[in-house]
Amino acid sequence: MPVLLDLRGAKSSDVEIGTSPISELQACLHSLAEPDHHLEYRSWLMKTDESLSPDLRHRLTQFAPLWARRRCRLLLPLSGPLDASVDTEIERISQLSEREFVEAAAYSIHGGAFDPRQAVSRPDEFVAACEARSFSRGEAARLLIRDPEEFRTALVRTLADCVEEFFAAEWERLHDRLRDEAEQTRSRLRGLPLAELISSVSMAAQPVQGGRAVRFDKLQNLTVSLRGNRTLLVPTIHGRPHLVIRGEEGFPVVVHYPVAWHSRPESIDEMQRRLTILSDPARLALCRHLVNEAITTSDLARRMSMTRPQVSRHLAKLRAAGVLTSQRSGRYVYHRVDVDTLMRIGVELLRAIVR
Structure with a gap:
């Protein structure tokens, strides 16, 4: 069940490479929610978890369905340009229409095979489906449907509090490393065909169909066309070993790829x-x-x-x-x-x- 990026009609000029602090913040939140997936960061996770204020820890538990299993599209770049500040990226969440916000949040809250448009057209069924998956998903779904703007306001405030309590310092520590990775990838773009450039960011990727597509070894069955779409390649440190690929309609395609370890990860x-x-x-x-x-x-x-x-x-x-x-x-x-x-x-x- 691979992820296939269809490159037919895509242009290198539509590919942007850069950093995204909100994406790295989401990676941090995912690792805090799923620490067993991120053994190499155990020391940082324990230290950060212990430093959280009780109120923020409670809210992170409430919002965990947004990033625990399936990363939320709201917390990846919603538009270009990349290399924006975290405050700018958080503000973009506030600028989405209510429908865009609800559908993006609903997709991650459910966390399974689900058409997020149903959260708007059939909200009761959406809540029931989330309740069937877990209590926490049901609670988050109810809050979202009951008052989407209150949910959005609470989420934005929670993200801002994360920046203040722990992420600003962590982003300052990581930013130069991620910026250097993005610059190295940009330099490869100048000398490689598009398929080779995109596949070069991950050991799980390879050009296929004579360079007309890139195949990623993921437990997803997804095909995303890059024709006419802006494609954002965003490196991550806290996100590794996960490779996240998103291609929802109305948003840029995002490949959130882990920066390589000092040693090559094994296949x-x-x-x-x-x-x-x-x-x-x-x-x-x-x-x-x-x-x-x-x-x-x-x-x-x-x-x-x-x-x-x-x-x-x-x-x-x-x-x-x-x-x-x-x-x-x-x-x-x-x-x-x-x-x-x-x-x-x-x-x-x-x-x-x-x-």
């Missing part, structure tokens, strides 16, 4: 290969011996009641998976499991799954 195929190696019962048993102390091949063979060649073949597999270190001391070579690498496999698996 699903690479992760599956490593897990297959580690799942072998004999190799798991070897790891149990090697995790506590460094051991020679001969000693492992004796402990495991195996021949030296058998042990050597298993050790070679563990080395190929990147979890074995070997060090010579005199006549002997001692092997040991690299615990840090083994722990990182869990984080890499999570990145690959939730991307």
